[in-house]
Amino acid sequence: MMKPAYWEKQENDSIHCLLCPNDCVIKPGHVGNCKVRKNDQGALSLPYYGEISSLALDPIEKKPLYHFKPGSRILSIGFVGCSFKCPFCQNYSISQSTQAMTNHHSPADIVAIAQEHNSSGIAYTYSEPTIHFEFIRKTAELAHTAGLYNVIVSNGYLNHEPAEELLDLVDAANIDLKCYTEDFYKREIKGSLRPVLAFIKTAASKCALEVTTLIIPGKNDSTLELESIARFLGDINTDIPLHLSRYYPTYKYSIPPTPVQTMEKLAAAAGKYLTYIYLGNVGVRETNTSCPKCGNLLIRRAGYSTHITGLDGSVCSECGAQIPVVLSFKTPY
Ligand code: SF4
Known part of the structure; x- marks a missing residue:
């Protein structure tokens, strides 16, 4: 299936970018406000792709x-x-x-x-x-x-x-x-x-x-x-x-x-x-992250050093409160 392109052609080879609320109308040879989406002879081009x-x-x-x-x-x-x-x-x-x-x-x-x-x-x-x-x-x-x-x-x-x-x-x-x-x-x-x-x-x-x-x-x-x-x-x-x-x-x-x-x-x-x-x-x-119910220290962070100290899965190891934290993740694919 064709992916949506999020731009449309306008008069005089201008293009209208539909990606973000800046709503740029870009003349041929020019770029939008973000500087990375360009009008190349009346079509969207992406000179910074990758x-x-x-x-x-x-x-x-x-x-x-x-x-x-x-x-x-x-x-x-x-x-x-x-x-x-x-x-x-x-x-x-x-x-x-x-x-x-x-x-x-x-x-x-x-x-x-x-x-x-x-x-x-x-x-x-x-x-x-x-x-x-x-x-x-x-x-x-x-x-x-x-x-x-x-x-x-x-x-x-x-x-x-x-x-x-x-x-x-x-x-x-x-x-x-x-x-x-x-x-x-x-x-x-x-x-x-x-x-x-x-x-x-x-x-x-x-x-x-x-x-x-x-x-x-x-x-x-x-x-x-x-x-x-x-x-x-x-x-x-x-x-x-x-x-x-x-x-x-x-x-x-x-x-x-x-x-x-x-x-x-x-x-x-x-x-x-x-x-x-x-x-x-x-x-x-x-x-740190502490349990909002009992105050148990759940995750200790100092700089970018992180230690999970008080979680059993995603529940508090002291009081069993459910904590909104994703510890393991499987993509649905
Ligand atoms: S800023 Fe960039 S993404 Fe947003 S509308 Fe303009 S050209 Fe499109």
């Missing part, structure tokens, strides 16, 4: 995913380009430019590399993966056929139909929810909040989901904003893990780092609506 900017075997906690295969390592690949223009991007050298050095790999290459390194999954991460939809779709299908799982780390900015199609191939996701105001998304990121919220809802219904918010002083660090984020997620499922990541100055932002006290205050605010809140980028402190 151009991999980063490839590493990472702890899955680095994605971050804390409740999916804790303590495992995963082959992680990155691309170039992005559908957003975040002035605080930590990976701007690959997300905001297509000049980064890349190596070409086919989808089959990536699956073979994962298998060679005994990785039981593949993470599409580092820069925005969804704008490389066709490459991920093919790789993810091959990965499932080979018994590997798929993880995406994404800004969640994809139109509904491709989002449904992609998420059907994804087993775990970490989605950035950068703030809870349309104004911030529009003014600073050049995107929109509403489609991200829709993507998160769809992801929650299809895969293991965790969400990350980077806390930036003066931008999105009010208690009200964090409560709005946590309430939105809690209305979907109070067990969705929320990672609050501490901002450090980078790229176009020189605002000083987020005070740790702010991080702790916001974690407490979010904790009114969600069971599992984790702080990231806050130094050497442990980021």
Whole structure:
């Protein structure tokens, strides 16, 4: 069966890209906002298909995913380009430019590399993966056929139909929810909040989901904003893990780092609506998972060192409470 192409031809050989809410109309010889989807003589071309900017075997906690295969390592690949223009991007050298050095790999290459390194999954991460939809779709299908799982780390900015199609191939996701105001998304990121919220809802219904918010002083660090984020997620499922990541100055932002006290205050605010809140980028402190019912230490994490200490399968070894954690995973193929 023909796969959906997510673009349509317009007058004068222009094309309309239907992949993400940026809704680009691209003239011949030009690229869309993400810089990786091009109009080549009136048809969509993908000049960066299979151009991999980063490839590493990472702890899955680095994605971050804390409740999916804790303590495992995963082959992680990155691309170039992005559908957003975040002035605080930590990976701007690959997300905001297509000049980064890349190596070409086919989808089959990536699956073979994962298998060679005994990785039981593949993470599409580092820069925005969804704008490389066709490459991920093919790789993810091959990965499932080979018994590997798929993880995406994404800004969640994809139109509904491709989002449904992609998420059907994804087993775990970490989605950035950068703030809870349309104004911030529009003014600073050049995107929109509403489609991200829709993507998160769809992801929650299809895969293991965790969400990350980077806390930036003066931008999105009010208690009200964090409560709005946590309430939105809690209305979907109070067990969705929320990672609050501490901002450090980078790229176009020189605002000083987020005070740790702010991080702790916001974690407490979010904790009114969600069971599992984790702080990231806050130094050497442990980021453990404890049983919400009896307080038993379930998973101890220090940096990227992870030890499962209090789980029997996915239940608390002390009180028997069911814990939303995926320890082993079999693809349905
Ligand atoms: S995927 Fe790229 S080209 Fe397509 S609409 Fe989004 S930003 Fe534009």
